[in-house]
Amino acid sequence: MNKSQIGVIGLAVMGKNLALNMANHGYSVTVYNRSEDKTKQLLAEAAGRQLTGAYSLQELVASLERPRKILIMVKAGSPVDTTIEQLLPYLEQGDILIDGGNSFYQDTIRRHQQLAARGIHFIGTGVSGGEEGALKGPAIMPGGDRKAFALVQPIFEAIAAKVGEDACCTYIGSDGAGHFVKMVHNGIEYADMQLICEAYVLLRELLGLKPEEIKEIFAGWNQGELNSYLIEITADILGKTDPATGKPMVEVILDKAGQKGTGKWTSQVALDLGVPIPSITTAVFERYLSAMKDERVAAAKRLAGPEIQAVRKPAAFAEAIRRALYVSKIGAYAQGFSLMAGASRQYGWDLDLGSIAMIFRGGCIIRAQFLNKIKEAYDKNQDLPSLFLDEYFRTSIENYQQDWRDVVVAAIQAGIPVPAFTSSLSYFDSYRAAELPANLLQAQRDYFGAHTFERNDKEGTFHHNWEA
Ligand SMILES: NC(=O)C1=CN([C@@H]2O[C@H](COP(=O)(O)OP(=O)(O)OC[C@H]3O[C@@H](n4cnc5c(N)ncnc54)[C@H](OP(=O)(O)O)[C@@H]3O)[C@@H](O)[C@H]2O)C=CC1
Numbered sequence: 001m002n003k004s005q006i007g008v009i010g011l012a013v014m015g016k017n018l019a020l021n022m023a024n025h026g027y028s029v030t031v032y033n034r035s036e037d038k039t040k041q042l043l044a045e046a047a048g049r050q051l052t053g054a055y056s057l058q059e060l061v062a063s064l065e066r067p068r069k070i071l072i073m074v075k076a077g078s079p080v081d082t083t084i085e086q087l088l089p090y091l092e093q094g095d096i097l098i099d100g101g102n103s104f105y106q107d108t109i110r111r112h113q114q115l116a117a118r119g120i121h122f123i124g125t126g127v128s129g130g131e132e133g134a135l136k137g138p139a140i141m142p143g144g145d146r147k148a149f150a151l152v153q154p155i156f157e158a159i160a161a162k163v164g165e166d167a168c169c170t171y172i173g174s175d176g177a178g179h180f181v182k183m184v185h186n187g188i189e190y191a192d193m194q195l196i197c198e199a200y201v202l203l204r205e206l207l208g209l210k211p212e213e214i215k216e217i218f219a220g221w222n223q224g225e226l227n228s229y230l231i232e233i234t235a236d237i238l239g240k241t242d243p244a245t246g247k248p249m250v251e252v253i254l255d256k257a258g259q260k261g262t263g264k265w266t267s268q269v270a271l272d273l274g275v276p277i278p279s280i281t282t283a284v285f286e287r288y289l290s291a292m293k294d295e296r297v298a299a300a301k302r303l304a305g306p307e308i309q310a311v312r313k314p315a316a317f318a319e320a321i322r323r324a325l326y327v328s329k330i331g332a333y334a335q336g337f338s339l340m341a342g343a344s345r346q347y348g349w350d351l352d353l354g355s356i357a358m359i360f361r362g363g364c365i366i367r368a369q370f371l372n373k374i375k376e377a378y379d380k381n382q383d384l385p386s387l388f389l390d391e392y393f394r395t396s397i398e399n400y401q402q403d404w405r406d407v408v409v410a411a412i413q414a415g416i417p418v419p420a421f422t423s424s425l426s427y428f429d430s431y432r433a434a435e436l437p438a439n440l441l442q443a444q445r446d447y448f449g450a451h452t453f454e455r456n457d458k459e460g461t462f463h464h465n466w467e468a
Pocket residue numbers: 009010011012013014015033034035038073074075076078079082083100101102103127128129130131260
């Protein structure tokens with residue numbers, strides 16, 4: 001019997017579609033899932049393609065050509081460790097395990113070390129694009145053993161999304177680098193989604209627009225510099241009707257956001273690395289606040305806010321919202337890319353931020369025309385301290401910052417929460433501030449705890465006798 005070129009374990013949304021994508025590109029694939037029904041269902045759906053089913057891990061391993069290449073697409077966390085443990089007895093030195101789930105990068109570093117000690121190569125790879133991307137072309141962010149990656153590179157590049165001639169797949173760096181970058185991708189995704197939601201609520205509450213009208217505005221925005229997958233699907237969502245009630249679909253969905261944890265990890269890691277990412281963290285907190293639905297409903301009955309005043313020039317204000325959204329988005333991406341730069345220094349990954357922007361251009365959830373500008377910025381200066389300092393982004397903010405401030409002020413005066421717009425703006429203002437009030441903060445620390453301070457007129461560390 002001919003051996004398959006690659007195996008896929010885990011046939012839920014992602015694994016199933018990645019396996020189909022590989023088969024569609026002419027690769028022979030053996031598929032396995034813990035519960036057999038998913039394997040049988042996939043084989044039935046994919047009749048005629050080069051997919052072979054395996055009903056045990058031993059059978060899967062035996063069906064693969066050497067060195068074996070096995071893509072694990074199971075639920076992130078302990079299921080990945082369980083799967084690896086169960087596979088190990090059947091593997092040989094030189095075999096390659098690939099974890100394509102949303103694994104925490106520290107777990108990937110640990111697994112990489114454990115498997116290296118046994119002569120097994122490990123590639124921790126971010127995969128983004130959801131169900132459709134997995135089938136038609138995701139963005140792929142592989143990290144780990146570079147020589148092992150070379151053996152799977154042709155398969156990854158074949159199935160990845162393409163922008164022009166470029167495959168949205170590039171080697172990211174050693175051990176956990178690929179999963180780190182995917183985690184930050186998701187953190188940026190959280191901020192991007194929150195910002196779009198804030199633009200939507202401003203159009204709804206300040207301009208009194210209906211979903212169908214907001215859909216047209218988003219569709220228009222998608223033709224310009226905001227062009228992106230998330231804006232495109234937002235316009236699409238706003239045009240859908242609930243078949244059961246005839247109401248706009250968006251209006252029958254409960255305002256309680258879910259999350260699987262990658263945004264929270266991004267914020268936790270940023271705190272550990274000492275890199276500020278307020279818009280991303282705010283987006284995580286807003287999901288938590290949204291989940292407190294009962295408490296919010298009770299509070300709404302007791303805590304009054306201002307009356308919302310109608311906006312006098314709606315068309316001009318809608319344009320101001322667009323501009324504020326664009327520059328807030330620049331702020332969120334500046335934070336995400338700073339975090340990757342910080343991690344690159346910390347872990348010695350030597351991340352190529354321009355190449356990362358390039359692979360984000362296609363296949364993934366945050367794909368956007370705007371990423372070309374980020375790529376160009378890092379092509380000009382790969383050590384750029386912040387995207388804000390690139391000429392294109394600096395000029396965009398210069399041109400739009402009055403609208404940014406006007407929109408945030410209008411929202412605050414109307415009592416409409418826009419925490420991501422606001423935190424992006426405050427991040428920008430803090431970043432551009434030559435002086436912050438941390439001088440007073442240092443004095444306070446020294447006053448109550450003798451924590452000492454530096455002076456701006458001479459070198460050294462000082463303590464003042466505050467109570468003298
Ligand atoms: N869904 C998405 O849009 C995206 C998901 N991802 C990531 O890709 C990975 C796969 O995602 P998705 O396809 O949504 O699947 P899920 O995250 O929903 O996981 C379900 C799969 O994991 C298997 N599984 C769960 N627990 C175990 C276990 N203990 N041992 C063995 N197998 C187990 C399930 O097998 P069984 O059928 O037997 O229960 C099933 O195949 C995850 O890490 C996810 O975070 C990445 C990008 C996008």
